[in-house]
Amino acid sequence: MIYAANFKTNHTRKSTAEYIASLSDKIATKNDEDKVYIFPPATALDSYVGDFTIGTQNAYPAQNGAFTGEIGLDQLEEFDIQTILIGHSERREHMAESQEKVAQKFAFFKEQNFEIIYCIGEPLHVREEGFDAVMDYLLAQFDGIDISYEKVIVAYEPIWAIGTGRSATVEEISSTHLALKKAINNKPLLYGGSAKPANIKEISAIDGVDGVLVGSASLDAESFSQMILS
Ligand code: PEP
Numbered sequence: 001m002i003y004a005a006n007f008k009t010n011h012t013r014k015s016t017a018e019y020i021a022s023l024s025d026k027i028a029t030k031n032d033e034d035k036v037y038i039f040p041p042a043t044a045l046d047s048y049v050g051d052f053t054i055g056t057q058n059a060y061p062a063q064n065g066a067f068t069g070e071i072g073l074d075q076l077e078e079f080d081i082q083t084i085l086i087g088h089s090e091r092r093e094h095m096a097e098s099q100e101k102v103a104q105k106f107a108f109f110k111e112q113n114f115e116i117i118y119c120i121g122e123p124l125h126v127r128e129e130g131f132d133a134v135m136d137y138l139l140a141q142f143d144g145i146d147i148s149y150e151k152v153i154v155a156y157e158p159i160w161a162i163g164t165g166r167s168a169t170v171e172e173i174s175s176t177h178l179a180l181k182k183a184i185n186n187k188p189l190l191y192g193g194s195a196k197p198a199n200i201k202e203i204s205a206i207d208g209v210d211g212v213l214v215g216s217a218s219l220d221a222e223s224f225s226q227m228i229l230s
Helices: 013-026 073-077 089-094 099-111 131-140 170-183 200-204 221-229
Strands: 002-006 035-039 083-086 115-120 152-156 189-192 211-214
Touching: 002 189, 002 221, 013 035, 013 221, 083 099, 099 115, 131 170, 152 170, 170 189, 170 200, 200 211, 211 221
Parallel strands: 002 035, 002 211, 083 115, 115 152, 152 189, 189 211
Antiparallel strands: none
16 A cells, blocks of 8 residues: 655644654554655655655756746755655645646656656536546546656545545545546556545555545644554
8 A cells, every 4th residue: 555645734844854753663563565655845855764755745847947936856856856746636726737737747757757646636516417527527637647657656536525524435436446547557546535544444445546645634643654554
């Protein structure tokens, strides 16, 4: 299983270092085949050492340059960061990242040989229209994306389940993952949306779920470690 922690705009440089020290202790006995990713805020990127991969939640598709407020490859290379989240619904919505922009970013970081966790997900009104509408919406989020790229991991995150405490049901996750797995040639597929210690066993047992992308329940090292060790 893959366990990925997305801190979003939470944690400082100091609290991230404390978190990583604490998490490392707690997961010392994790299964070797389980992989842990941590996506701290950009200000907390650093050269941490341990049995986990540090990724960036975002970056501008450039080596460096006049892109106020953004970070580029120079800033990532300083800490040997080679993993990025692309297409998260919060960036699509709040930062108005269009599919075209998301695809440009994907192409750039693919060219740099980054590992890419590529996020897709539908809003509630689409889910309410039924399964075919959901799949049409999700498949459109692969426009311009080279899904054959060997270092891509897809994260299916229904927007209505993110940060709401309401996870998708086993049946919703199961049917969506089954269809997505076919569309993405069996690439690793994570589920995201209110995954937490209380539901991790149920979610990880679903066919086609290769891991979880976790927001709220990853912010506390104890809670995230419980998920990893479950
Ligand atoms: C996310 O935003 O990637 C996420 C899954 O958040 P949460 O776990 O809080 O729903």
